[in-house]
Amino acid sequence: MKISVTAIIWYALSCSTAIKRNASGYALLLVLPWSPTLAADLRASVVDGFATPVADAVVIAVPENGAVIEAKQDMATVDQIDQQFVPYVKAIAVGTSVSFPNKDDIRHHVYSFSKAKRFELPLYSGVPADPVTFEIPGVVTLGCNIHDWMVGYIYVSESPWFAVTDAEGAAVIKGLPEGKYRVRTWHPLLKVSEESTEQSVDIETTLPAELHWVLSLKPDIRPRRAPIGGMKVYH
Amino acid sequence: MKRSPLAIIWLLPSLLPFSQPVSAEWLLDSSIALQINDNLPNASLDQDIKSDTAFDFGFSPGFYSQISGATSLAVSADLGITRQFDYKDLDLIAIGLTGSVRHKFGLGNSAPWARIAGSASYLEYKDGQRDGWFYAASIEGGKQLAEQLSIWGGYRFELRRAEQIISIPALVSNFGIGGEAFDTAAHNLDINAAYQINNQLSLVFGYVFRAGEITATTLRNAEIFEASDAIAKDLAFGPDRFAYRIEADTNRYSIGLSLACNNHMSLNATYVYQDSDAYEDLSYSNNLVRVELLYSY
Numbered sequence A: 001m002k003i004s005v006t007a008i009i010w011y012a013l014s015c016s017t018a019i020k021r022n023a024s025g026y027a028l029l030l031v032l033p034w035s036p037t038l039a040a041d042l043r044a045s046v047v048d049g050f051a052t053p054v055a056d057a058v059v060i061a062v063p064e065n066g067a068v069i070e071a072k073q074d075m076a077t078v079d080q081i082d083q084q085f086v087p088y089v090k091a092i093a094v095g096t097s098v099s100f101p102n103k104d105d106i107r108h109h110v111y112s113f114s115k116a117k118r119f120e121l122p123l124y125s126g127v128p129a130d131p132v133t134f135e136i137p138g139v140v141t142l143g144c145n146i147h148d149w150m151v152g153y154i155y156v157s158e159s160p161w162f163a164v165t166d167a168e169g170a171a172v173i174k175g176l177p178e179g180k181y182r183v184r185t186w187h188p189l190l191k192v193s194e195e196s197t198e199q200s201v202d203i204e205t206t207l208p209a210e211l212h213w214v215l216s217l218k219p220d221i222r223p224r225r226a227p228i229g230g231m232k233v234y235h
Numbered sequence B: 001m002k003r004s005p006l007a008i009i010w011l012l013p014s015l016l017p018f019s020q021p022v023s024a025e026w027l028l029d030s031s032i033a034l035q036i037n038d039n040l041p042n043a044s045l046d047q048d049i050k051s052d053t054a055f056d057f058g059f060s061p062g063f064y065s066q067i068s069g070a071t072s073l074a075v076s077a078d079l080g081i082t083r084q085f086d087y088k089d090l091d092l093i094a095i096g097l098t099g100s101v102r103h104k105f106g107l108g109n110s111a112p113w114a115r116i117a118g119s120a121s122y123l124e125y126k127d128g129q130r131d132g133w134f135y136a137a138s139i140e141g142g143k144q145l146a147e148q149l150s151i152w153g154g155y156r157f158e159l160r161r162a163e164q165i166i167s168i169p170a171l172v173s174n175f176g177i178g179g180e181a182f183d184t185a186a187h188n189l190d191i192n193a194a195y196q197i198n199n200q201l202s203l204v205f206g207y208v209f210r211a212g213e214i215t216a217t218t219l220r221n222a223e224i225f226e227a228s229d230a231i232a233k234d235l236a237f238g239p240d241r242f243a244y245r246i247e248a249d250t251n252r253y254s255i256g257l258s259l260a261c262n263n264h265m266s267l268n269a270t271y272v273y274q275d276s277d278a279y280e281d282l283s284y285s286n287n288l289v290r291v292e293l294l295y296s297y
């Protein structure tokens, strides 16, 4: 691997700021094999066992050398529109704060029981005053205590390199720096463990790398919203 | 000027004590259905059994208010129109009000809930003798047992009071039997389960135990009359027919399939078998089939 002299000097200068701790105390040390000019996109495609494109799959790339990357203290948004969480699956980096604006003209009561984040936003309309910060990597399942059919997911990634597949089952992780990565995927209906989907990719050139998954998924059964009928018996 | 009972819809917002400052939202339940009943007069003897099909339309606009994260209140005005294919005297317009309070015990989809509801309707039949008021009060509870399985059940009291009582003078004077054949009261216990097969289809099972009075119609029959505590002439099912009131225990079993068309609409098919045991070996059974398009918003 070539490491340019400029890069070594640049890296040495930036070392002092690259070692940081984020809010939750995760050590954030940037020790990526470094060539600031070399980066490539990772194009991922995900289908199910019937070769149907899988939307809402999160693709996560983790540097293979165990390097931990500085978390961005980003802001993200999960809307509530027509009594649904939009998007259905939102991927964020650990440390990100998420706002939950209610764009309906009725009130929602958002909650999560998940290990990665337990929280409750009691009955509200508009934008809640404080965003919710997600400090632990993992999957957070969202619900609304008023509308049982409302289900959404926040995937909290330990790596800043992630993307979510679109309706065509395609996702692009942009500008992945040179190096080897373990890349895995997660989906709400995944039958197997997330770890078992792991593949390796080596970013050596600026040409896009490509990875493909065929996932075995559970049936997509979401809580029903449509009314259920009954009998009218007049005595 | 006679005001339509539906005008009460416009008064609903003021009936909601929590409408200020807590916001209320509109809700609407409507249905179009075809219902077949193979024993419309609830008759016991073959000669009295008549089957008929009815077209049924329901329209219930209302208000819904979430008082807190756990408790909600709903009030609706209910319009029901039934058109029988053959027995036209049973054509019905029902206008009423329903109020309910629902409480959820905890957070999440599997938290149990309870609901108390009350309703009052005025029933106007083509056969004026059947006109009257129908009241119901219920308390029920439910819980999602698994991701695809929910159960609910409860107790319901029903009371029907006819507007006018037309007695048969000879029965009153000779046997002291009045004409309150359409005044009934009953206690109901029910349990239901819904299993969601996929995003479109749900299977619904129900069982009701009903203890109380039923109204049935028969030709002149001394044995039946003896067991009845009220008898009135009933021309709805033909000449020489009599409606009578009798105490009975009813078991009602239902199975239904509900197909979700979208978030607000579903097509439902339900089959009901009900079996009533009255005095000695006097018993009644009905098979009912209902196909219904529901729209809720």
Ligand SMILES: [Cu+2]
Residues within 6 Å of the ligand: A083, A107, A108, A109, A144, A145, A146, A147, A150
């Ligand atoms: Cu909601």
